Amino acid sequence: AALTTAQVNNLATASLAALSTAGIAALTTNQVVALTSAQLSSLASAQIAALSSNAIGAIETADLSGLTTANVAVLRSAQLAGLATAQVAALSTNQIAALSTAAVSGLSTNQIVALTTAQASSLSTAQVAGLSTAAIAALETADFAALKSDAIAALSANQV
Structure with a gap:
């Protein structure tokens, strides 16, 4: 990647949004670290989907808020694996x-443990049903108690 981190950091959001998915996929982790919240929120879902798991993991914790729900919806499990618990x-x-x-x-068991009670309560029935038995066991007591009653009712025999 030829652009310096300073050049990436100073790209207008419209310019960054105009990059092809191949161009976005070519960003290095250092270049991704240089992105601002505003720049991240300007990316289309296809551009977010093009980022590697290392690139997703390189997004600064404070800048994750820049990802829209549409951006987050396209993240794959391999990309989420790149996220630290914080x-x-x-x-x-x-x-x-x-x-x-x-x-x-x-999500790894460490990532499940990192969920806040509010985050656990936002999990859908389908999301909870898809958790492994190890992930269910890793939920903290308060987090498990915060799950929606529909999600509890949908637990499989193995998950219980």
Whole structure:
């Protein structure tokens, strides 16, 4: 990638949004770190989907709020695997709710432990049903208690 981090940081949001998905996919982790919240929120869902798991993991915790729910909805489990526990804890309840069932089912037990009670309460029935038995066991007591009653009712025999 030829652009310096300073050049990336100073790109107008419209200019960044105009980059092709191949151009976005070519961003290095250092270039992704240089992106601002405003720049991140200007990216289309297809551009977010093009980022590698390392690039997603490079997004600064404070800048994750720049991702729209539409952006978060296209994240794959492999991309979420790149997030540190502090980054998972920084996601808003709306962002958590927007994650696909497949993406949530790919969260590690450490990432599940990092969920706040408010985040756990925002999980949908389908998201909870997709969790592994290890992930269900990793939920903190308060987080499990915060799950919607429909989600509790949908637990499989193995999850109980």
